[in-house]
Structure formats: C-alpha cells, structure tokens
Amino acid sequence: MNTLLMIATRNLAQHKRRTMLLGSAVAMVTTLLVILLSLFSGMRTTMLRTATTLMTGHVNVAGFYKITTGTAAPLVTKYQGLTELVKKSTPGLKAVVTRGRGWGKVVSESSSIQAALSGLNIDSEPLFRDVVEVSKGSLDGLRDPHTVLLFEQQAERLQVKVGDNVTLSSSTFRGANNTVDLRVVAIAKDLGFMSGFNVYVHADSIRELYELDPNTTGAIQVMIKDANEAENVANTLRKAIEDAGYRMMDRVPQPFWRKFESVRREDWTGQKIDITTWSDEMAFMRYTLDTVQVLTIVVVSVLVVIIIVGVMNTLWMAIRERTKEIGTLRAIGMQRGYVLRMFVTEMAVLAFSSTAIGALLAAALCWMVNAAHIVVPKAFQVFLMSQTLQLAPDFGIAIRSLLTIAIVTTLGALFPAYRATKLQPVTAMHAGN
Amino acid sequence: MNSENLKTSAASAIVQLSHVDKEYQLGKVTVPALHDVSISIQAGEFTVIAGPSGSGKTTLLNLIGCVDVATRGQVIIDGRNTLELKEKELTRLRLDRLGFIFQSFNLVGVLDAFQNVEFPLLLQKTLGKKEREARVQALMESVGIAQYAHHRPGELSGGQRQRVAIARALVTKPRIVLADEPTANLDSVTGTAILDLMQELNRQGTTFLFSTHDPRVVARAGRVIRLFDGRIEQAGTESARADEASAHAAPQAGGQP
Ligand SMILES: Nc1ncnc2c1ncn2[C@@H]1O[C@H](COP(=O)(O)OP(=O)(O)O)[C@@H](O)[C@H]1O
Ligand SMILES: [Mg+2]
Numbered sequence: 001m002n003t004l005l006m007i008a009t010r011n012l013a014q015h016k017r018r019t020m021l022l023g024s025a026v027a028m029v030t031t032l033l034v035i036l037l038s039l040f041s042g043m044r045t046t047m048l049r050t051a052t053t054l055m056t057g058h059v060n061v062a063g064f065y066k067i068t069t070g071t072a073a074p075l076v077t078k079y080q081g082l083t084e085l086v087k088k089s090t091p092g093l094k095a096v097v098t099r100g101r102g103w104g105k106v107v108s109e110s111s112s113i114q115a116a117l118s119g120l121n122i123d124s125e126p127l128f129r130d131v132v133e134v135s136k137g138s139l140d141g142l143r144d145p146h147t148v149l150l151f152e153q154q155a156e157r158l159q160v161k162v163g164d165n166v167t168l169s170s171s172t173f174r175g176a177n178n179t180v181d182l183r184v185v186a187i188a189k190d191l192g193f194m195s196g197f198n199v200y201v202h203a204d205s206i207r208e209l210y211e212l213d214p215n216t217t218g219a220i221q222v223m224i225k226d227a228n229e230a231e232n233v234a235n236t237l238r239k240a241i242e243d244a245g246y247r248m249m250d251r252v253p254q255p256f257w258r259k260f261e262s263v264r265r266e267d268w269t270g271q272k273i274d275i276t277t278w279s280d281e282m283a284f285m286r287y288t289l290d291t292v293q294v295l296t297i298v299v300v301s302v303l304v305v306i307i308i309v310g311v312m313n314t315l316w317m318a319i320r321e322r323t324k325e326i327g328t329l330r331a332i333g334m335q336r337g338y339v340l341r342m343f344v345t346e347m348a349v350l351a352f353s354s355t356a357i358g359a360l361l362a363a364a365l366c367w368m369v370n371a372a373h374i375v376v377p378k379a380f381q382v383f384l385m386s387q388t389l390q391l392a393p394d395f396g397i398a399i400r401s402l403l404t405i406a407i408v409t410t411l412g413a414l415f416p417a418y419r420a421t422k423l424q425p426v427t428a429m430h431a432g433n
Numbered sequence: 434m435n436s437e438n439l440k441t442s443a444a445s446a447i448v449q450l451s452h453v454d455k456e457y458q459l460g461k462v463t464v465p466a467l468h469d470v471s472i473s474i475q476a477g478e479f480t481v482i483a484g485p486s487g488s489g490k491t492t493l494l495n496l497i498g499c500v501d502v503a504t505r506g507q508v509i510i511d512g513r514n515t516l517e518l519k520e521k522e523l524t525r526l527r528l529d530r531l532g533f534i535f536q537s538f539n540l541v542g543v544l545d546a547f548q549n550v551e552f553p554l555l556l557q558k559t560l561g562k563k564e565r566e567a568r569v570q571a572l573m574e575s576v577g578i579a580q581y582a583h584h585r586p587g588e589l590s591g592g593q594r595q596r597v598a599i600a601r602a603l604v605t606k607p608r609i610v611l612a613d614e615p616t617a618n619l620d621s622v623t624g625t626a627i628l629d630l631m632q633e634l635n636r637q638g639t640t641f642l643f644s645t646h647d648p649r650v651v652a653r654a655g656r657v658i659r660l661f662d663g664r665i666e667q668a669g670t671e672s673a674r675a676d677e678a679s680a681h682a683a684p685q686a687g688g689q690p
Pocket of ligand 2: 613
C-alpha cells in the first residue's frame with residue numbers, strides 16, 4: 001500500500017498541470033456541493049424554526065369541539081391536564097406552548113386585514129422571542145391583557161403605530177358576532193409570508209373574543225429536539241393520549257384547518273383531539289424544501305457527471321502515456337489487480353486531497369456569507385421566512401459531500417483502470433518509449 | 434530433434450520448447466513468425482538468439498518469457514507447461530522464475546534506482562524490509578550503481594539505466610534472465626561493458642538468454658541459436674565459437690553444420 005501511495009503521489013506530482021486542473025475541478029464541485037447543502041440546510045433550519053414557532057410546533061396537539069352536530073370549534077378544553085400528559089409523554093421534548101386560535105378581522109381606523117389569530121402567554125414563549133425580531137415596541141407589552149403584536153407589513157396596511165388601538169372582530173362558535181379592542185404593543189420585522197396573515201394577541205383576548213373559559217385553549221404545540229422525529233413523536237402522543245381516555249380523530253395527514261369543513265358535518269359532539277406534525281401542517285414548506293433539494297440533486301448530478309468524465313479522460317491520458325510502463329510491470333510479474341489498485345489509488349489520492357481542500361474552502365465561504373448578513377430580496381424572503389441568507393454548514397455536511405465526491409471520483413477511475421489491467425505485458429517489448 | 438532427446442534434456446532444462454509455431458493474426462492475414470522451433474536451455478548457459486531483424490527473436494523471447502502464447506507446440510518453463518497455466522499463475526511464474534531486461538530499459542520513471550530494483554521484491558512480498566534492502570543494496574553494488582541509488586531513471590545515462598534494469602531482473606534470483614537486444618540502445622563501449630557485466634553475472638551462476646543482431650555480441654556467446662525467417666538455422670555450441678568470426682563476414686554461412 002505504501003508503495004502504491006508513493007507511486008500515485010509521484011505520478012500526480014509528475015503531471016502537475018493535469019493534476020491541478022482535475023484537482024481544482026473536483027475541489028470546486030465539492031465547494032459548490034457543500035455550499036448548496038449548507039444553503040439547503042440553512043433554509044430548512046430557518047423555515048422550520050420560523051414556521052414551527054409561529055404556527056404549528058413540531059407536533060400540533062389540537063382539538064375539535066362540537067357543541068352540536070352541525071358545528072365545530074378549534075378548541076382543547078381542560079387543556080392543563082392534557083398539557084401535563086403531553087409533556088410527560090414526549091420523547092426529546094424541548095418546549096410546550098399553548099395557543100388560543102381563531103380567525104378574524106383586525107380593524108383600524110383606516111383599514112382592515114383578515115388574519116389567523118393566535119393567543120399566547122408571552123412569558124412561556126422563549127422560542128417566540130428568538131424568532132420574532134421586534135422593530136418597535138416590546139414583546140413584554142404582550143404581558144398585559146388586550147394587547148396585540150403586528151408585523152411591519154400589517155402595521156403599514158392598517159396604518160397603525162405602537163400605542164394605537166385596533167379592534168378584533170370575529171363570529172363566536174355559536175354564531176354571534178363579537179369584538180375586542182386591543183392596543184398595539186409591538187411591531188415586528190416581517191418573516192416571509194408567515195407574517196402576512198398571523199396576528200398575535202394576549203391569550204385572554206382570544207378567550208374573550210370567543211367567550212371561552214380559562215381552561216380552554218386552541219392547541220398545545222410541542223417543540224422537540226429533532227424535527228425529523230416529529231412523526232414518531234406524534235404517534236407516541238396519539239397512543240398516550242388515547243390511552244389516557246381522550247377521544248382521538250383518525251390520523252389524516254392534513255393541516256388542522258383543512259379538516260374543519262368535514263368535521264362540521266360529522267355527527268358526534270364533544271371533544272376530540274387531533275394530532276398533526278409540522279410537515280402535515282406545512283405541506284407547502286415541504287414542497288419548497290423538496291424543490292430546493294431536487295434542484296441541488298440535479299446540479300450536483302450534472303457536476304458529478306462532469307467530474308467523472310474529467311477523471312476518466314485524465315486517466316485515459318495517463319494510461320496511454322504509461323502503456324509501456326504498465327506492460328513492463330505486468331511482464332516482470334505485477335498482477336492485474338495491482339495495476340487496477342495503482343490507478344485507482346492515484347485518483348483516490350487526487351480525489352480525497354482536492355475534496356478536502358474544497359470542503360475547507362466552502363466552510364470558509366459559508367462563514368463569510370453568514371458574517372456578512374446578506375439581505376435577500378423580498379421575493380426570497382417569502383420562502384426563506386427570514387431576511388438574511390443564513391448558511392448552515394456543519395461537519396456532517398462537509399464530510400458527506402467530501403465522501404460523496406471522493407467516492408464518485410474514485411468510481412470514475414475504476415473503468416479506465418480496469419481497462420489498463422487488460423494491457424498485454426507484450427507491450428513492454430515494443431520499441432520506443 | 435526426436436522425442437527421445439526431448440525427454441532426456443527436459444529433465445534438467447529451464448526452458449524447453451518443442452515444435453513451437455507462432456503466427457500473428459493481422460486482420461485476415463496470418464503472419465508466420467516462428468516455425469517448428471525446438472530448443473532447450475540448461476541452467477548456467479549464456480545463450481544468444483541471433484538473427485537479422487524480423488527473424489523472430491523477439492517473438493521467441495516473448496514465448497519463453499510467458500508474455501505471449503504459442504500457436505502450436507509446447508513451452509515448458511522450469512518444468513511447468515505454460516499452456517496449462519492461468520493468467521495469474523503465469524504472472525507469478527514471471528515474477529518468481531524469470532528476469533527481464535528490455536531494449537529500452539523500461540524503468541519506472543517516478544521511482545528512483547533503488548526503488549526500481551526493489552520493486553519485484555515488493556510484488557513478491559516474501560522478504561522483510563531489512564532483508565529486502567540488503568539484497569537490493571548488494572546487487573546495486575555488484576552492478577556498479579550503488580552511488581546512484583536515489584537518482585531517478587531520467588537522471589541516469591543509458592548504461593546506468595541498463596545496469597539498474599539488470600539489477601531489477603536479478604533481484605528475485607530468477608532461474609533465467611531474458612533480454613531482448615539489451616545493448617541495442619547503447620553505444621558500443623557501454624554495450625560492451627553491459628555484456629561484460631552479464632558475462633560476469635553468468636559466471637556467478639545466472640542463466641542468460643538474450644537476443645541480438647550485433648555480430649560482436651554474438652561472438653561472446655556461450656551458445657548461439659540462429660534464427661532466420663522464424664526457423665532455427667543452427668544451434669551453436671561452445672565448440673562452434675571459432676566459426677563465429679567467419680559467420681559475421683558471410684551470414685549465409687550460418688547455415689552450415
Ligand atoms: N504483433 C505482431 N503482429 C504481427 N506481426 C508481428 C508482430 N510481431 C512481430 N511480427 C512479425 O513476426 C516476425 C518476427 O518478428 P520479431 O519477432 O519482432 O523479429 P525480430 O525480433 O527478430 O526482429 C516479423 O515478420 C514481424 O513482422
Ligand atoms: Mg526484435
């Protein structure tokens with residue numbers, strides 16, 4: 001092996017130009033792959049963080065309450081007990097929040113917007129504080145009853161400032177119309193399209209609007225350590241909650257709000273619990289991420305093909321130049337397998353060193369991009385749910401990219417190297433060099 | 434040569450060819466290169482295959498060197514019938530029992546002289562590092578290139594390169610060393626020195642079989658096998674050496690018994 005490595009490195013050094021050319025191509029593709037994956041992972045992280053914090057949690061334990069067969073309300077009654085049960089039963093739990101929920105109109109003196117309403121207890125929402133960046137006012141203002149947080153574009157539409165009053169208007173689940181007056185205490189920076197239709201108010205304001213008792217909330221939202229575990233956690237919770245004697249909705253992998261119409265028509269009454277995951281709730285987000293992932297795969301595949309062609313081409317050249325050497329070595333007793341290993345080693349040395357360089361370069365670039373706080377165009381902010389471009393490179397991504405490219409490169413070497421093993425030892429005898 | 438003779442000589446022969454034909458296929462054309470060649474070479478011999486260009490010297494050495502196969506006939510190397518050996522076994526046979534010296538030296542350019550000589554031992558994997566290096570060192574001293582151990586072939590003269598190649602061929606202590614026109618790419622002084630070296634090594638016990646079309650080289654052979662148009666013309670012996678001088682002047686005379 002030592003000898004193989006020595007021959008490999010020396011041959012690479014011998015043909016500096018060719019080695020540099022292929023090496024930098026391989027390094028560049030690695031860099032690109034790491035950056036794309038970091039971008040993807042950064043997007044995913046940002047989107048997930050924003051969406052789960054603002055709207056759904058990783059696992060959304062919500063409920064339908066039917067007073068009569070023809071109605072349905074998005075309520076969880078006696079939520080305290082259920083919350084304790086959820087906390088107890090969730091593996092890898094990070095946080096649990098309860099949110100009142102509704103749908104209504106926010107009216108100012110000059111304008112109005114339709115919005116999804118969330119009632120929250122700001123003191124039990126540390127993650128919300130991380131995600132929402134207040135530009136005017138303060139989140140602490142939401143501690144007071146009858147307060148509301150708006151996002152910049154909403155405030156602009158409504159032409160209100162911190163300290164102004166708006167009116168929340170909705171029909172109660174019994175069908176009557178009701179309003180609540182709220183004071184704007186905070187205006188937050190936009191977070192993509194999420195901030196277009198979400199309005200956050202003090203939890204009690206939702207209860208007041210819908211005439212609910214203090215033991216009722218809209219949903220129990222569970223944040224877990226690993227978002228990928230959401231499906232498993234949801235299943236665990238489903239079982240635990242059912243075992244505790246609650247009635248459960250059948251599992252339908254659709255957003256909670258989509259089920260409203262059909263639930264309304266069902267002929268049971270009382271409480272049923274419905275558990276969804278962030279990916280049930282945010283199908284569009286999965287599509288966005290899937291699209292980016294597919295794009296990444298396509299781009300990388302093309303690059304990988306280019307690399308393979310480059311590797312094969314380079315190796316053909318090397319083999320053509322060294323035909324006589326191979327013949328000689330075969331003549332003096334080198335087995336075919338050794339010839340194969342000789343060329344594959346050469347490409348592997350090139351591949352691993354250039355991918356390592358490429359990965360380091362990518363890490364440096366990611367760090368620079370993050371440090372620069374590049375503000376992305378508005379159109380992208382909508383998808384990104386963030387204003388700046390954040391790349392999330394990690395050791396795993398770098399190693400995975402490095403290995404992928406290095407292995408692909410090495411595989412590209414296999415075929416030419418295999419052909420080289422078929423060279424006849426007789427070629428050693430041929431005249432000329 | 435009758436079959437009786439073949440059997441008796443085969444017992445101790447390193448190389449035993451009987452009724453070997455070799456034809457090359459060039460598209461639809463069959464090019465005969467060797468016809469009914471039977472030879473046997475004993476340990477310790479210093480044999481020259483002589484003949485003009487195109488007479489089949491290289492072809493013959495390739496068959497003996499197990500890098501090509503006969504169209505007809507038997508090639509037995511060190512008691513093993515090469516027709517019956519698999520590719521892997523043939524390669525191992527070349528590694529362990531044959532030594533090769535090439536016309537254009539054929540050293541590995543990226544390895545230095547020492548590493549070139551050491552290489553067959555690395556392929557063999559039978560000797561430990563210490564033993565291996567000692568053997569390479571001793572051999573390089575005996576062929577007079579010890580001081581160039583860490584020079585790459587590109588930094589050596591033709592004669593020095595061929596010495597490295599000779600050391601490489603000898604390092605595995607092969608049963609026979611094959612050389613196809615080993616002096617053809619060297620000037621006559623260097624060529625003579627290389628021949629001196631080969632002869633000296635022969636005296637120390639190495640069996641040599643090499644080809645040449647240089648009459649001066651033929652003159653130094655212990656035994657001459659003459660090829661003409663792919664046939665053996667005359668098998669010279671130690672006693673035939675005296676005739677060689679006249680053979681140079683009139684190559685046709687080589688046909689005489
Ligand atoms: N690979 C080959 N394909 C076709 N014909 C060949 C090949 N090698 C040798 N020959 C022919 O075989 C004959 C013997 O060639 P060779 O053994 O090279 O002779 P020498 O080494 O004595 O010059 C020549 O006629 C040559 O043209
Ligand atoms: Mg020849």
